[in-house]
Amino acid sequence: MTTFSELIASIASDLRQGGFIKDADELQHLADLALDQTLLADARNEALKQIEMRCHVKWLGDFYLPHLSQKDWWGRLEKLSRTTKKYVQSI
Template identity: 90%
Template sequence: MTTFSELITSIVSDLHQVGFTKDADELQHLVDLALDQTLLANTRNEALKQIEMRCHVKWLGDFYLPHLSQKDWWGRLEKLSRSIKKHVQSI
């Protein structure tokens, strides 16, 4: 099973690979916040909420990644969304 960290690293890498650098960097920043144990739970949860919002088909899901089929890309985003829901419970 893919962990939250592995999944997000893969998605950030996919975005960088096709030139969506700004979005990849924003996503990485939010992940860094979400995983930072020294931050308050509210801050970490808000970062996770922001990541989850990006998993929507009208946000990152709207991007074309030539090395992935649309189904595979949306599948990764859906997995990330589900992973975030589990991760929120652990904070």
């Protein structure tokens, strides 16, 4: 099973490979906030909410990544969305 951190790293790598550097950096930054256990739960949950919003087909799902099919890309985002929802419950 893929961890939240591994999934974020993989999707950020996909974004970088597709030329979406700023979006990859933002996603990684949000994940770092979400994983930072020294932050208050509200701040971590807000970061997770921001990640969840990016999983929508009209946000990151709208990007064209030549090395992935649209189905594969949307599948990865859907997996990140599910994993993010589960992670919220652990905070």
